[in-house]
Amino acid sequence: MRTAASIALTTRFESQIINAFRTERAVSGPTARRLRDLGLKESRVLRELVTTSVIRKAGPERYFLDEGVWAARRHAPASHLILVVVAVFLSLGLGALYLNFRQ
Numbered sequence: 001m002r003t004a005a006s007i008a009l010t011t012r013f014e015s016q017i018i019n020a021f022r023t024e025r026a027v028s029g030p031t032a033r034r035l036r037d038l039g040l041k042e043s044r045v046l047r048e049l050v051t052t053s054v055i056r057k058a059g060p061e062r063y064f065l066d067e068g069v070w071a072a073r074r075h076a077p078a079s080h081l082i083l084v085v086v087a088v089f090l091s092l093g094l095g096a097l098y099l100n101f102r103q
Helices: 004-023 044-051 067-102
Strands: 055-059 062-065
Touching: 004 044, 004 062, 044 055
Parallel strands: none
Antiparallel strands: 055 062
8 A cells, every 4th residue: 555655756746747748738649749858757657657548659759648538537536535534434433333332
């Protein structure tokens, strides 16, 4: 399981990568750029964005940002947060019931 610090760091790196593509307007196949032209290097976070199709390959060494996939991916964690909050409250409630009946 990832820690909050590693999630925050990954989110920061993702934002830097996304901003690099937006700044250079590399948001479609015809406007795709090489990573070095964007000031980026190969990294785990970049590979993950390519794997999830947020960053798409448009040819040899040329990539672009798929804004639609990025927008859809950014909204997904909110639903996960709701599930975590519900699980925490459920655990607290069950713990309170257990302690109440134990007496």
